[in-house]
Amino acid sequence: MVDLSVSLAGVTLKNPIIPASGTFGYGREFAEIYDLNILGSFSWKGTTRDPRPGNSQPRIAETAAGMLNAVGLQNPGMEAVLREEVPNIAKLFRGPVIANVCGFSLEEYAENCARLNDAEQVRILEVNISCPNVHAGGKNFGSDPQSAAAVTRAVRAAAKKPVFMKLSPNVTDIAEIAKACEAEGADGLCLINTLLGMRIDLNTRRPLLANRTGGLSGPAVFPVAVRMVWDVYEAVGEKIPIIGCGGVSSAEDAAEMMLAGASAVEVGAASLRDPWACKKIIEDLPAVCERLGVSKISELTGGAHHGA
Template identity: 50%
Template structure:
């Protein structure tokens, strides 16, 4: 028995570790560092209908305990992905999670229509309703519960692939948006995407990022993510994939106790590309030392 195996609804993962969208492209580069088969899954670069060059100018800035990014959904477009990258992801041995982004309801619908014919190669669709780095779409939809419910229900009609809704933390009540995704027919929610942030160059008095603001990620966001996972775990009947600031095996365990069935690791892998190798080894030792299967930790938080 694999002590690291977990389930996110109908999706079985050999490990709770998923590479977060936007931090691993489609896995090719990382495959030079380690065997991707050790992973539970790979979430693809956020894909759009047409190729995107991304935002101009400075797109990444280091911060205390993390980083800001405003890449702007740079990607080759969904048609190129299907022709050139999907088979690589399928053959990697990790579950294939395709991250779907857009600027309108119509974009998301067209994307799912293009991907559904290839569903035998895809394990789940991660619908990005939370990107803070483009000027329209994504987070606008993702901050409105009624819009979340609507687009989720429309996508549910188009495919029987598992639908995971990735939500923004930049809202007043994360439970309301998570419940809206569930009501629309989502199979899981992904919590959290990046927090909105800014850095200023004191010499020029201008933002460091050319887009002015960007998504803040890294260790500093973990307490926010843990709180949101724990809150949503109390009200949802569907699984949660937790992410935000994971850097070692104890972070993974903390997310699972809070209510996550699996986790996504992103920023830390930019610093240490082979981090999942260490995480896997440490999690295996933890399970052996404690005679426990990781999936048994999910939602075991004991509140005061």
């Protein structure tokens, strides 16, 4: 019997598989597809203070081995989430929930995190720092160590729960950002968010997405994510846990992400092509662990750094 349980900053998940933010809503749609209680956790849709309608159509484009999305942080806003989604999640899922939180200013990040202090089922805050900073010319908070550190400081002061900063891969040195977040008290990190990309329609000679650019996800980004998890584990892996995210489509991919340094693994785009992807991965994990000769899946974390 393989022990699939993992620990994230003191929060125990019964297995390391977490549907990634933005591919799972607030659980309603997938609850019609399978029993959510098989999951280690899930990360809900990035939530801002105010409701956001998101970007114009089209928001989705196909790429080789993946997809671009430019949904534009569409969400009903924190108040509606607390009023309608949080009570509903309690009916659908008994495990710990990860709340993905966004903001356009330091104050908004702090306020959004503080409002979740009393939401019992929310056990981890996943702070998306890929949002543009409206006070600094729209540059993403996650694009330099100083801004990432400032968000970490602000949310750490406001939140009573473990704070995981979700890092953008659209940077020169993700390890520097990781160190800056750790130094300000981040309890963990989640990486990677999507890679910025673009497709152009040959017929119209215009970008395919109304927003022009979108975030690349799917199997295409998996090796990039593994490399970045590796780098971040080298930098801060002994101090704080990492949730690995990006292109994971199978139990083998999940094990590979853990060997690179992840303590738990988020699965995103795979669930959009195959709604049962997380269920299949969880079912396949014990056999993969047996093949790798581990009786506790948590033994895989960082394993690639210590081998011969």
